[in-house]
Amino acid sequence: MKKLLLFLFLTTFFQASSQEDAWVFLKDKPNKTTFLNNPLTMLSQRALDRRAKLVISLDSIDVPVDESYYNQIKNEGNITVLAKSKWLNAVHIQGEVEDINNLLSAYSFISHIEFANKSLNTNGKTSSKLKTTAPNHYNKLNETLTDFDYGEADNQIKMLKGDYLHEQGLTGEGQIIAIIDAGFPNVNTLDAFQRIRDNDQILGGYNFADRNTDFYTRSSHGTHVLSSIAGYIENEFVGTAPDAKFYLFISEISGSETVLEESLWVEAAERADSLGVDVINTSLGYTTYDNANHSHTYADLDGKTTFISRGAEIGASRGLLLVNAAGNSGNKSWKHIGAPADAPSVITVGAVNASGEIAAFSSYGPTSDGRIKPEILGQGQNPALIDYISGEIKITSSGTSFSSPIMAGLIACLNQNEGFLLKSSNKTTDNFNTYLKQSVYESADKYNNPLDQYGYGIPNFEVALNNYIGSTGAVYDAMLSKLMVYPNPTIDSFNISLDTENLNDFTIQVFNILGKKVLEKVNSNSRTVDISFLESGVYILKISKDNQHKTLKLIKK
Incomplete structure (x- = not known):
């Protein structure tokens, strides 16, 4: 028998x-x-x-x-x-x-x-197997142990100057973020998510792993990821985009590692696109599988070989802003990023500690075809998170899984600016996501000297906001192209200078960065404009005459 x-x-x-x-x-x-x-x-x-x-x-x-x-x-x-x-x-x-x-x-x-x-496969690309050992499937989720009052989240937000965005009213309102992860248990009950529940900020979700609508289940990883963006405990903890709305998708089957998860991720991204999502955070990455014959090699990490990275590129072409964790293999024999972090249009995020020093576990770039990855860094070593059981703040978990959503929230806050900028600019608007990403990259502390593990370094979202507004300013007429505004930055007033006396009966409009008009002078001939009554911050100045317009950034100290 x-x-x-x-x-x-x-x-x-x-x-x-x-x-x-x-x-x-x-x-x-x-x-x-x-x-x-x-x-x-x-x-x-x-x-x-x-x-x-x-x-x-x-x-x-x-x-x-x-x-x-x-x-x-x-x-x-x-x-x-x-x-x-x-x-x-x-x-x-x-x-x-x-x-x-x-x-x-x-x-x-x-x-x-x-x-x-x-x-x-009898045709197409084949990859020679490298002798390096890729991490086991648990590493993709690895939480390596050991006018808001941000509380415990203070450092991870202020390190990136995310507080500056919040001070300007950019808190994610009007943005929809999709989290594609491994599970979201207790998000529907914990007090730390009460604020987003009460404000109807959870729009829905789907469990692609089990093919059902129960997304408050499976791995706690997604709950911790979401907390860094949306968690809120008054005077103790604030996420990076507390006023955004969310879809929660499960594509990851955390107990195993199969290529099916790549396809489920693409399905989730397609669903996000169809629902009008603005930003996707993915704290997942794929290199190796339980069936070793399915595993990727470093050669495959060129942004166009793996199924998931091909899907990510199409998602970006649909207008999605994709933010992805670099991976936690920097101190292992396999030290590279995974997929879809290798995709050219994905914003790939590595990790630093509270002092801004690189975390040893943060995975390395470049991609196999030589592109800089990760592009930017956030706090991923012992950031403040919400524990999925107790609902209390914990600082005992680490990983690029958390630096990625911290960054994704601020990307959404910066993207909140988009509605006004699109109405103000005559540039080809399908490049706006390119402008946004480039503004963030150029603000980073190692932009002029990128390194394999650092990428461009730690971004400064105050600088990024200024860069973004500047890159999307518009000049509609050759005559106004020489118009200058000074001093800028200014304290109480600014002057308009132009090498012509023909600028008479023009209109001056000043908008805050949310698009609200705060000053208008119609048929003005004055070359000096008083703004002493405005609060300090970044504004959009629009000067118009007939059908001619110039839009530029104005900074009030």
Whole structure:
């Protein structure tokens, strides 16, 4: 009997082990015209409004996977469908190699098939395996132990000059952040999240790992991540974007490591885009899998090889701001960042300690094709977080998992500025996310001397805000291009200078950075403007004559 049981076990084991993961890429989307003519069947109104604001057109990438194609693959008896992606027009399947390969000849609508085990692919990119050892699957979530009153969060916010954004009224209001993580237990009950619950700031979510709507479950990792952005205990703790709204998505299955999680992440990012999300934080990263044949090598970290990084790049092209943890492998034999942190358009965040010194565990760049990663750093060594059980503040966890959301919250606060800037600028608006990211990078302390583990260093969001406003100022007419405003910064007033006497009967408008008009002088001939009544801060100055306009940044000390 024991021999029979052993035989059955071995038979089952080898049958299970013969199952391979693969992505089936489809040739087209036959119903794309119908969907593109009815955009609300693909995207929410908020998503469409965001696309219009950023001047990003809808295209076939936004169209869902063809239902007929999907069902034909799903109905194959020897194939299991695990996920799908409209962005990549692909279906993630599992089955035996022969059965998977047979699909290519059976269905004319299949373009090609990519196996997770790259040695099974007959064409396309193959990677030579490096001898370095990648971290085990627990490291991607590793919490390495050992006019707000920010309390315990004071250092991690003020290190980045995030308090300056808050003082300017940039607290994330009007922004939607998606957290794609491993679970959010007790977010629905803890007092530290009472504020966002009472203000209806949790808009919803989804558990892609279990295919249900219970996202207040699974790993506590996501709860800790969310706390650094949205947690609030009066006079004791404030997150970096306390007034943002949130979607909570589970894509990570923390007890194992499989390539399916890459596909689930892409599905979550697609859902976020369809809902009109502005910023996505991902404190996850992928390098190695339980099936070693599926693991990535350093050569794969070029931003265009892994499924998840390809998805991330498409997400950025849809107007999403993607923020990702660099990883916690800096002091291990495998020291590199993971995917999708390698994607060119992703803002990759490493970690420092409370003094601004690099954390040894923070993963290294560059990417395999030589790009700077991580770009920026935040406090990831012993930051203040909310404990998912007690709801109390804890400072005993570390990882880029936390420097990333701290940064994502401030990115959302900076992006809050966008609505006014878009109305003020004549620049090509599909570059606004580029302007924002570049403004943050240029504000960092090592921008002129980036290093493999530091990237550009620790950003200064006061400088970043000023850079961002400056980079999106507008000149609508050649005559006004020589107009100067001085002194700037100023204390009580500023002067307007132009090499012409023709600037008469012009209009002066001053807006705060939230777009509220605080001063207007119509048909003015005065070259000196009193602003002594305004509070210190950054303002937008717009000078107009007929159809000619100039918009620029004004700083009042």
